[in-house]
Amino acid sequence: xxxxxxxxxxxxxxxxxxxxxxxxxxxxxxxxxxxxxxxxxxxxxxxxxxxxxxxxxxxxxxxxxxxxxxxxxxxxxxxxxxxxxxxxxxxxxxxxxxxxxxxxxxxxxxxxxxxxxxxxxxxxxxxxxxxxxxxxxxxxxxxxxxxxxxxxxxxxxxxxxxxxxxxxxxxxxxxxxxxxxxxxxxxxxxxxx
Amino acid sequence: xxxxxxxxxxxxxxxxxxxxxxxxxxxxxxxxxxxxxxxxxxxxxxxxxxxxxxxxxxxxxxxxxxxxxxxxxxxxxxxxxxxxxxxxxxxxxxxxxxxxxxxxxxxxxxxxxxxxxxxxxxxxxxxxxxxxxxxxxxxxxxxxxxxxxxxxxxxxxxxxxxxxxxxxxxxxxxxxxxxxxxxxxxxxxxxxx
DNA sequence: AGCGTTCTGTACCGATCGGTACTGTGTTGA
DNA sequence: TCAACACAGTACCGATCGGTACAGAACGCT
Numbered sequence: 001x002x003x004x005x006x007x008x009x010x011x012x013x014x015x016x017x018x019x020x021x022x023x024x025x026x027x028x029x030x031x032x033x034x035x036x037x038x039x040x041x042x043x044x045x046x047x048x049x050x051x052x053x054x055x056x057x058x059x060x061x062x063x064x065x066x067x068x069x070x071x072x073x074x075x076x077x078x079x080x081x082x083x084x085x086x087x088x089x090x091x092x093x094x095x096x097x098x099x100x101x102x103x104x105x106x107x108x109x110x111x112x113x114x115x116x117x118x119x120x121x122x123x124x125x126x127x128x129x130x131x132x133x134x135x136x137x138x139x140x141x142x143x144x145x146x147x148x149x150x151x152x153x154x155x156x157x158x159x160x161x162x163x164x165x166x167x168x169x170x171x172x173x174x175x176x177x178x179x180x181x182x183x184x185x186x187x188x189x190x191x192x193x
Numbered sequence: 194x195x196x197x198x199x200x201x202x203x204x205x206x207x208x209x210x211x212x213x214x215x216x217x218x219x220x221x222x223x224x225x226x227x228x229x230x231x232x233x234x235x236x237x238x239x240x241x242x243x244x245x246x247x248x249x250x251x252x253x254x255x256x257x258x259x260x261x262x263x264x265x266x267x268x269x270x271x272x273x274x275x276x277x278x279x280x281x282x283x284x285x286x287x288x289x290x291x292x293x294x295x296x297x298x299x300x301x302x303x304x305x306x307x308x309x310x311x312x313x314x315x316x317x318x319x320x321x322x323x324x325x326x327x328x329x330x331x332x333x334x335x336x337x338x339x340x341x342x343x344x345x346x347x348x349x350x351x352x353x354x355x356x357x358x359x360x361x362x363x364x365x366x367x368x369x370x371x372x373x374x375x376x377x378x379x380x381x382x383x384x385x386x
Numbered sequence: 387a388g389c390g391t392t393c394t395g396t397a398c399c400g401a402t403c404g405g406t407a408c409t410g411t412g413t414t415g416a
Numbered sequence: 417t418c419a420a421c422a423c424a425g426t427a428c429c430g431a432t433c434g435g436t437a438c439a440g441a442a443c444g445c446t
Contacts, residue, residue: 002422003413024302026219030404040425042406051404106362109217124366155375158363162376166359169299170351173317182348183355190383195391196442223434233395235436244434387446394441402433411424416417 009047010061012037017058017066022100025055025109025119052118055108059126062104066093067130074133079141080191083160086134087187090164091180094171102172106165131161151192163187202240203254205230210251210259215293218248218302218312245311248301252319255297259286260323267326272334273384276353279327280380283357284373287364295365299358324354344385356380 015036019028030051034041048054069089076082094102105126109119138153147153167180208229212221223244227234241247262282269275287295298319302312331346340346360373 002415002420003411003424005423006412024217024219026217029402031402041404042426043424045405046423127362127366152375155372155379158368158372159376159379162356162359162363164359165362166355166357169320169358169362170355173320175351179348179351182345183352186348186352186383188383190379190381195444196393197444198393199442222432224432234434235396236394238435239393389446390444392441392443394439396439397437399436400434403431404429405431406429407427409424409426411422413423414419414421416419 005047007037007039007043012039012044012047013057013061014065016054017061017104018099020055020058020108021102021104024107025051055119056122059104059122063126063129066099066104069093070130070133074137079138079147079156080188082134082137082141083156083191084184084188086160087163087167087184088181091167091171091177091184094168095175095177095180101174103165103168106168107172127161127165131157134160148192156192159190160187198236198240200230200232200236205232205237205240206250206254207258209247210255210297211292213248213251213301214295214297217300218244248312249315252297252315256319256322259292259297262286263323263326267330272331272340272349273381275327275330275334276349276384277377277381279353280356280360280377281374284360284364284370284377287361288368288370288373294367296358296361299361300365320354320358324350327353341385349385352383353380 015038016033019032019036022028023032030041030044033051033054034044037044039047044054048057069092070086073082073085073089076085090103093099105123109117109123135154135157138147138156141147142149142151142153147156163183167175167183170183171180208231209226212225212229216225223234223237226244226247227237230237232240237247241250262285263279266275266278266282269278283296286292298316302310302316328347328350331340331349334340335342335344335346340349356376360368360376363376364373
């Protein structure tokens with residue numbers, strides 16, 4: 001009952017995500033956010049609580065929508081194909097002209113491990129989740145005989161994610177999709193067998 | 194003549210660097226900085242101009258002092274040894290318990306390429322300088338026959354720096370030196386020959 | 387000694403920060 | 417038809433931001 005909301009929550013979240021992505025958590029002011037979301041402040045606070053909570057929702061959306069490439073990538077038949085699809089999906093996302101360069105989870109907050117901020121911990125948890133998904137997929141690959149017995153799935157997953165994060169930094173510095181593709185080609189030369 | 198400065202400029206810069214490193218450019222307030230540097234605001238402004246200029250000086254010091262490992266690394270006799278020393282030097286720096294985890298140039302500002310801020314451009318220039326130094330060293334290595342003719346020095350340099358940046362992100366998430374060492378071992382498996 | 391200069395320290399500036407009280411407005415259910 | 421309710425919008429809150437005016441203190445030069 002009562003008056004209905006005149007804006008779409010998902011669309012507002014999408015706009016907020018772009019702002020956080022481009023300016024970082026600290027750099028994005030509530031004025032920046034409300035202008036981009038095209039709603040006013042009380043509406044934002046009523047719908048999302050506060051800035052931290054809005055960012056948390058934004059990060060959730062990023063994981064679901066922007067990191068969606070991870071699902072088909074993890075479904076590839078071989079560990080090698082998984083690695084290639086993860087790297088290419090990340091490079092596509094990081095250089096997509098429709099969104100800011102780089103990765104929200106890498107650039108949005110400089111406050112890190114030692115810091116007690118909820119933002120920093122949420123970002124670290126987000127990255128750990130991604131790493132764990134790849135590691136588990138590689139462990140399965142090893143069990144299936146798809147990876148040599150002497151390979152270390154955890155290290156392989158760390159390696160892939162390290163390149164993903166590094167590409168995010170390079171994309172934010174202006175690297176092109178083609179440059180990242182060459183790095184991916186070199187990265188895969190380290191693959192077992 | 195006249196009254197002499199009671200604090201050491203280099204020491205104050207070092208303290209400021211730690212604050213920027215840990216909190217980022219936006220996250221570091223002038224109060225944080227003056228407290229860490231143990232000077233008061235007018236002294237800071239008289240000595241360094243303003244916050245941007247202080248950060249620029251801080252970045253210069255980081256390049257000279259913290260990135261000093263690059264000089265001996267680039268002086269190694271083979272391209273392969275150069276790559277290994279760059280990676281190990283970066284991993285040492287990023288996990289040094291005496292300084293914040295990660296890399297100042299990667300974490301201190303989320304505002305990036307498309308942004309017009311001087312901070313962002315200074316950081317990108319800093320990273321480009323590091324990449325250029327490695328690329329030029331690899332080009333020399335190829336001219337000396339130390340790298341195969343079909344190898345691309347620019348891509349090899351991009352690859353090494355990508356891993357360096359990626360390790361910085363992982364170090365900031367809590368990765369240990371040992372974990373980074375395993376990633377380095379895998380990284381070098383992609384090396385030509 | 388006395389002066390000019392350059393530092394230190396307090397106290398403050400306008401602007402902007404994240405967050406909210408309050409009034410007005412549109413929609414629903416009875 | 418009208419009261420109840422949840423929204424939109426204005427206008428504002430105290431706190432903190434980067435930056436500075438001004439007065440007092442320490443030093444070098446003559």
